[in-house]
Amino acid sequence: MSMIKTAAELEAWCRSVDRRNKTLGFVPTMGYLHEGHCSLIKAAKSQNGLVVASVFVNPTQFAPGEDFESYPRDIGRDYKLAREAGADVVFNPEVGEIYVPGSSTVIEVTGNITKKLCGASRPTHFEGVTTIVSILFNIVRPDNAYFGQKDAQQALIIKKMVRDLHIPVEVIVCPIVREMDGLAMSSRNVYLNPEERKQATCLNVGLQKAAEYLASGAVDCRSVTRLTEIIESHIHSRDLAVIDYVKILDGETLDDITAIEPGKTALAAVAVKFGKTRLIDNRVLSI
Numbered sequence: 001m002s003m004i005k006t007a008a009e010l011e012a013w014c015r016s017v018d019r020r021n022k023t024l025g026f027v028p029t030m031g032y033l034h035e036g037h038c039s040l041i042k043a044a045k046s047q048n049g050l051v052v053a054s055v056f057v058n059p060t061q062f063a064p065g066e067d068f069e070s071y072p073r074d075i076g077r078d079y080k081l082a083r084e085a086g087a088d089v090v091f092n093p094e095v096g097e098i099y100v101p102g103s104s105t106v107i108e109v110t111g112n113i114t115k116k117l118c119g120a121s122r123p124t125h126f127e128g129v130t131t132i133v134s135i136l137f138n139i140v141r142p143d144n145a146y147f148g149q150k151d152a153q154q155a156l157i158i159k160k161m162v163r164d165l166h167i168p169v170e171v172i173v174c175p176i177v178r179e180m181d182g183l184a185m186s187s188r189n190v191y192l193n194p195e196e197r198k199q200a201t202c203l204n205v206g207l208q209k210a211a212e213y214l215a216s217g218a219v220d221c222r223s224v225t226r227l228t229e230i231i232e233s234h235i236h237s238r239d240l241a242v243i244d245y246v247k248i249l250d251g252e253t254l255d256d257i258t259a260i261e262p263g264k265t266a267l268a269a270v271a272v273k274f275g276k277t278r279l280i281d282n283r284v285l286s287i
């Protein structure tokens with residue numbers, strides 16, 4: 001396996017390998033890899049002859065005052081983990097390699113899908129994500145690209161961008177990988193102190209309680225207001241948790257809904273702050 005730092009080198013590598021009989025799978029990440037990222041690389045390896053994983057902390061998806069500078073980084077460890085998971089190449093470019101001097105093009109998916117949830121709390125975030133993912137798709141030119149359901153809104157937005165722009169790539173969304181106690185794996189979990197880490201399980205437990213209530217068959221079990229209250233009250237029971245949002249929306253469009261309807265999926269999504277650390281989690285609800 002090799003580490004590639006420039007777009008030109010990656011293009012040369014793509015020309016040097018036999019792509020006639022091998023599809024190329026791509027896993028974009030911001031590094032500090034954990035089992036969630038590795039599950040994407042393993043899925044890519046199982047479905048493609050070649051796998052490229054990128055490690056790039058993308059400055060344009062962070063707003064001023066967010067954690068771009070302090071975002072955890074360890075490229076040596078990432079290289080080893082990506083290789084063990086099955087990557088053939090780790091693409092680890094510098095910022096100036098990706099955003100060429102004078103670069104001023106932005107890719108934006110408009111509408112509800114980018115305005116709700118994390119788009120409301122981080123108004124410039126998704127524009128940064130769709131721009132970097134478009135640039136990476138153009139450099140790597142993968143057949144298949146792998147994203148995690150942990151960032152459910154991001155996955156929906158990327159799928160929409162690919163459809164809207166006719167980008168020739170298949171977007172594959174892989175399940176959330178969790179710690180033993182149910183906390184969704186995230187590079188940002190390292191920011192949590194021991195007490196915050198203990199309380200952080202409330203995101204998953206709140207979502208689980210809503211799913212259980214939906215399955216209970218109670219008269220109001222399909223009510224979005226009732227299910228939202230159940231999640232909120234569980235998260236509020238943890239004194240260090242500060243809710244950014246708890247929302248249940250249409251699972252495809254992120255439009256508002258009032259009830260879980262048979263045959264349709266809803267997305268229950270939460271963002272919660274513990275001190276300066278903002279965690280997200282979600283669960284698909286259906287009957």
Ligand SMILES: Nc1ncnc2c1ncn2[C@@H]1O[C@H](COP(=O)(O)OP(=O)(O)OP(=O)(O)O)[C@@H](O)[C@H]1O
Nearest residue numbers: 029030031036147148150151176177185186187188
């Ligand atoms: N627990 C997880 N299970 C499955 N996929 C995940 C998980 N965590 C992250 N991913 C996916 O890995 C890809 C890269 O994500 P990223 O590098 O931002 O990791 P992260 O751990 O989510 O970090 P962050 O702290 O920024 O949320 C994304 O497609 C993301 O959805």
Ligand SMILES: CC(C)(CO)[C@@H](O)C(=O)[O-]
Nearest residue numbers: 028029030058129132151
């Ligand atoms: C898709 C991504 C790698 C773009 O920087 C990032 O948003 C992430 O890690 O989810």
Ligand code: BAL
Nearest residue numbers: 030061062125151154
């Ligand atoms: N996985 C999401 C990356 C971010 O929070 O910027």
